[in-house]
Amino acid sequence: MRVMVEVATAATELDWRWVHAPGRGIIYNLLSRAAPLLATVLHDKGWGPYRMRPIGYGAPLFPYAGRRKGTYAVGGPGLVEFGSPVESIAEVLAEEISRQRYLDWGGVEFHVTRVGVLEPPSFSDGRARMRTRTPVLMKGRDGYGRSPAREGWLLPNEPGFSEYFVRNLTRKAETLGLEPDIRLTSILGVGPKRSFSVGRGAKPGATIDVELEGDPDILRALWSWGLGQSNSADFGWVAATE
Numbered sequence: 001m002r003v004m005v006e007v008a009t010a011a012t013e014l015d016w017r018w019v020h021a022p023g024r025g026i027i028y029n030l031l032s033r034a035a036p037l038l039a040t041v042l043h044d045k046g047w048g049p050y051r052m053r054p055i056g057y058g059a060p061l062f063p064y065a066g067r068r069k070g071t072y073a074v075g076g077p078g079l080v081e082f083g084s085p086v087e088s089i090a091e092v093l094a095e096e097i098s099r100q101r102y103l104d105w106g107g108v109e110f111h112v113t114r115v116g117v118l119e120p121p122s123f124s125d126g127r128a129r130m131r132t133r134t135p136v137l138m139k140g141r142d143g144y145g146r147s148p149a150r151e152g153w154l155l156p157n158e159p160g161f162s163e164y165f166v167r168n169l170t171r172k173a174e175t176l177g178l179e180p181d182i183r184l185t186s187i188l189g190v191g192p193k194r195s196f197s198v199g200r201g202a203k204p205g206a207t208i209d210v211e212l213e214g215d216p217d218i219l220r221a222l223w224s225w226g227l228g229q230s231n232s233a234d235f236g237w238v239a240a241t242e
Helices: 022-034 037-045 089-098 163-176 215-223
Strands: 002-009 058-061 075-085 102-106 110-118 126-132 140-141 152-153 182-190 195-199 202-205 208-214 238-241
Touching: 002 102, 022 037, 022 058, 022 075, 022 102, 037 089, 075 089, 075 110, 075 208, 075 215, 089 110, 110 195, 126 215, 140 163, 152 202, 163 182, 163 208, 163 215, 208 215
Parallel strands: none
Antiparallel strands: 002 075, 002 110, 058 075, 102 110, 126 208, 126 238, 140 152, 182 208, 195 202
């Protein structure tokens, strides 16, 4: 499930450092107001056997803002998306955001004009095409040009990516108590390498366009959660599906 937040701002720019990073803090702040125990469990312990955090979001989009060199253009009407495959989390977020007059996004006020909920596609045939709007983050270890027991970032066109990518999808299914029936059938496109900071240091990744097959429930969950690791920091947010 996704929470679609229509916003508006009189600001014209957002420093690139604050394009992605504020979303996670906003989510926890909203949850702590409405469901403090849930927020604490999610933040401190995570969800399920792998201690994952089943939340994601997409950086704000302002389609009518004029481009500004060196900064991220904002202005006028825009959209911010939040999501979770756990319906109760998404519902709490939607309810609490609807009570807010504005969201403080890196020091810029986004006035909340409308809040809606979007259900995932049915994926009834067990197939999905997903393209991400933000880079997919993936770590691998051993056997792919790295020292034993040493983790390294993997890009989608590097050896080992598919293996670790599918392992991550399987863990997500197990985290949610779903049948871990998920397959990566094709990587149709890979974007340029990009890095952004959401904490300690910059993390590298690339956007991807993939075809997946599996149980419709896990496909719907991934659409609401994101692909790859660190979705709670705006990595791997799914922009479009077919």
